[in-house]
Amino acid sequence: MLLALILIPSLAGALALLAPSARVRWLLLAGTAAAQAALVAAMAVRTPAPAFGGWLALDSLGFLFLAIVSLLFLLVVLYLGWPGARDSRPERTFAACLLWLLASMTLVTVSQHLALLWAAIETTTLASAPLIYHHQSRRSLEAMWKYLLICSVGIALALMGTFLLALSASGGAADHADPLLLSRLLAAAGALDPDVLRAAFIFLLVGYGTKMGLAPLHTWLPDTYSEAPSPVSALFSGALINCAFLGVLRGWQVVAAAGLAPFAARWLLVFGLVSIALAGALILGQRDYKRMLAYSSVEHMGILSVGVALGGVGQFGAMLHAVNHSLAKGLLFLTAGNLLMAYGTKSTRDVRGVLRALPASGTLWVVGFLAIAGMPPFGLFLSELTILKSALDAGRFGIAATFLALLALVFAGMSAIVLRMAQGEPADAAPPVRRERWQTVLSPALLALGLLVLGLYVPPGLGRLLENAAALLGGAP
Amino acid sequence: MVALLEIVLAAVVLVNLAMLGTSRLKSCIRFVGVQGVLIGMAPALAPGWSYGLRPVAMLAIALLIKGFVMPWLLLRAIREAHVRREIEPFLGYTASVLLGAVLTAAAFGFAARLPVAAPAGPPFLPVGVATLLAGTLLMVTRKKAVTQVIGYLVMENGIFLFGQGLGAELPAPVEIGILLDLLVAVFVMGIAMFHINREFDSMAVHQLTELRD
Numbered sequence: 001m002l003l004a005l006i007l008i009p010s011l012a013g014a015l016a017l018l019a020p021s022a023r024v025r026w027l028l029l030a031g032t033a034a035a036q037a038a039l040v041a042a043m044a045v046r047t048p049a050p051a052f053g054g055w056l057a058l059d060s061l062g063f064l065f066l067a068i069v070s071l072l073f074l075l076v077v078l079y080l081g082w083p084g085a086r087d088s089r090p091e092r093t094f095a096a097c098l099l100w101l102l103a104s105m106t107l108v109t110v111s112q113h114l115a116l117l118w119a120a121i122e123t124t125t126l127a128s129a130p131l132i133y134h135h136q137s138r139r140s141l142e143a144m145w146k147y148l149l150i151c152s153v154g155i156a157l158a159l160m161g162t163f164l165l166a167l168s169a170s171g172g173a174a175d176h177a178d179p180l181l182l183s184r185l186l187a188a189a190g191a192l193d194p195d196v197l198r199a200a201f202i203f204l205l206v207g208y209g210t211k212m213g214l215a216p217l218h219t220w221l222p223d224t225y226s227e228a229p230s231p232v233s234a235l236f237s238g239a240l241i242n243c244a245f246l247g248v249l250r251g252w253q254v255v256a257a258a259g260l261a262p263f264a265a266r267w268l269l270v271f272g273l274v275s276i277a278l279a280g281a282l283i284l285g286q287r288d289y290k291r292m293l294a295y296s297s298v299e300h301m302g303i304l305s306v307g308v309a310l311g312g313v314g315q316f317g318a319m320l321h322a323v324n325h326s327l328a329k330g331l332l333f334l335t336a337g338n339l340l341m342a343y344g345t346k347s348t349r350d351v352r353g354v355l356r357a358l359p360a361s362g363t364l365w366v367v368g369f370l371a372i373a374g375m376p377p378f379g380l381f382l383s384e385l386t387i388l389k390s391a392l393d394a395g396r397f398g399i400a401a402t403f404l405a406l407l408a409l410v411f412a413g414m415s416a417i418v419l420r421m422a423q424g425e426p427a428d429a430a431p432p433v434r435r436e437r438w439q440t441v442l443s444p445a446l447l448a449l450g451l452l453v454l455g456l457y458v459p460p461g462l463g464r465l466l467e468n469a470a471a472l473l474g475g476a477p
Numbered sequence: 478m479v480a481l482l483e484i485v486l487a488a489v490v491l492v493n494l495a496m497l498g499t500s501r502l503k504s505c506i507r508f509v510g511v512q513g514v515l516i517g518m519a520p521a522l523a524p525g526w527s528y529g530l531r532p533v534a535m536l537a538i539a540l541l542i543k544g545f546v547m548p549w550l551l552l553r554a555i556r557e558a559h560v561r562r563e564i565e566p567f568l569g570y571t572a573s574v575l576l577g578a579v580l581t582a583a584a585f586g587f588a589a590r591l592p593v594a595a596p597a598g599p600p601f602l603p604v605g606v607a608t609l610l611a612g613t614l615l616m617v618t619r620k621k622a623v624t625q626v627i628g629y630l631v632m633e634n635g636i637f638l639f640g641q642g643l644g645a646e647l648p649a650p651v652e653i654g655i656l657l658d659l660l661v662a663v664f665v666m667g668i669a670m671f672h673i674n675r676e677f678d679s680m681a682v683h684q685l686t687e688l689r690d
Contacts, residue, residue: 113651141676145622
């Protein structure tokens with residue numbers, strides 16, 4: 001069953017290269033997305049058996065991220081919409097790379113072997129790079145090159161970290177042929193060499209943190225998000241960087257099981273707070289609304305890191321926040337795609353009166369902003385509050401105050417930009433009011449609905465899943 | 478065998494310095510191929526290597542990919558893009574070689590302080606770290622896209638040696654997966670280089686400066 005989850009999108013990707021028309025390619029995308037979603041839903045009821053001697057298995061942490069990936073992919077395919085008879089979009093390589101990206105992200109979530117996890121994350125980079133260059137412009141080329149080089153080098157450092165993990169295990173559990181299986185590492189955590197383990201965690205954090213977009217390693221991220229097609233940016237910020245976050249979390253699991261959580265927490269806290277602060281500073285006065293959303297992703301990756309570092313209920317909050325952030329960023333990037341299509345510019349100054357010109361997208365744009373800024377009644381309010389509460393519970397008032405002040409800074413920066421875009425009269429050059437295509441509104445609207453529901457109450461099934469995932473981070477085997 | 482291994486590892490360091498000192502892209506690519514062959518055969522010379530079908534097959538695959546397929550892809554890329562030489566780098570060639578030598582010495586010093594290094598064993602760790610640093614130096618000081626890719630490959634070579642020195646033995650499927658990832662990376666980067674050359678009329682990445690805040 002786990003194998004099918006990876007093989008179906010891989011094969012569909014190969015078929016997409018051969019598919020004769022855009023309609024066939026869209027059907028392949030939609031069919032795969034639906035099959036994937038159905039399989040994942042079935043796995044929520046019955047946990048699949050591990051495959052390949054435990055290399056592939058689904059734990060709560062993996063399942064949580066897998067569910068986010070599947071949901072977002074389905075909505076993105078819906079957003080792309082049924083092509084007209086003469087449309088060439090989605091193109092061959094675009095459709096194939098999307099499907100391969102889905103396959104590799106799925107592999108990341110089910111990998112229980114840390115070297116396999118590394119290979120899977122590197123594969124996500126390679127599968128997603130051509131998606132950035134979809135518009136074939138100079139700027140998108142520059143973005144793709146930066147993405148490829150910076151992320152490849154970052155991930156190469158994570159490979160060093162993986163080797164060091166294997167080394168830390170070689171003292172006690174040397175008789176095992178394969179020390180990098182997560183279950184073995186966790187079982188033997190007490191016998192791991194603490195010095196080597198510390199070094200391993202730092203390499204993993206810096207390596208996967210580059211791909212996750214933690215400041216100051218985030219330099220590729222704003223360029224990529226702003227130049228990639230909007231549905232691709234939605235997948236990147238909602239699903240792909242979560243996969244890198246999962247890489248960091250796997251390292252955290254081992255370190256926490258070995259009793260070194262305070263050490264790792266310090267590092268995560270520093271990277272997290274720096275990310276939020278830097279994002280806040282760069283959002284102020286941002287002139288490109290897709291770049292603004294990109295910096296917001298940097299901010300939220302920082303919030304996730306802080307939540308995990310604080311421990312206790314903060315880890316539950318971080319898991320909830322990961323879900324909320326993915327939904328909100330999907331909503332915002334897909335809506336940003338609608339704005340870009342209508343206005344033909346990414347400049348925050350040239351877009352005015354969205355609420356009047358595009359009533360549906362305009363409303364979603366404002367709703368998305370309120371959600372991402374952590375306003376009630378949306379889900380992010382709840383998860384940020386949980387993280388804040390864990391800081392207060394632990395008596396870390398300095399961190400709580402810094403966290404709140406930085407969130408206020410980001411709020412101020414974003415609200416100025418978003419509200420100015422939404423309100424006012426459309427300028428002379430603005431697009432005429434026209435009917436929006438229902439597909440391009442439906443996907444973001446569904447995401448907005450999800451955010452609203454999560455803000456009002458967390459369904460018990462999801463609550464249990466989040467608790468189990470947080471328990472894994474607490475050092476449970 | 479250990480003596481031979483030491484010669485091979487010394488050759489890896491020399492190739493690092495040679496790459497830092499050359500402006501001809503073709504030689505640079507050939508050097509990275511030579512380094513791929515050296516690093517591919519190093520595990521077989523290490524004490525405790527067992528001859529068997531699987532290790533030999535793995536070795537052959539690694540040699541083929543790192544020593545021949547990847548250099549071939551890169552050579553094809555520069556032939557199609559009509560580039561021969563590196564342009565004025567951010568750091569001169571002589572200075573690069575000197576800095577490379579200093580970094581190599583530092584790598585030996587650093588590896589000696591690692592809690593794991595068996596002092597009498599073959600110097601996998603210091604050579605690995607030195608190679609990693611040389612690759613990083615190539616990446617950050619050169620302007621041509623192809624040199625950056627070479628730097629990335631040299632970095633990966635260093636990490637591979639480092640892993641060897643730590644005795645981190647990966648299962649065969651994972652090792653093949655990592656090699657394939659590397660191969661696809663070079664392939665995708667090759668395509669990107671081709672497009673950069675077409676769009677900017679040169680393969681120099683210092684022109685990629687349009688995106689900023």
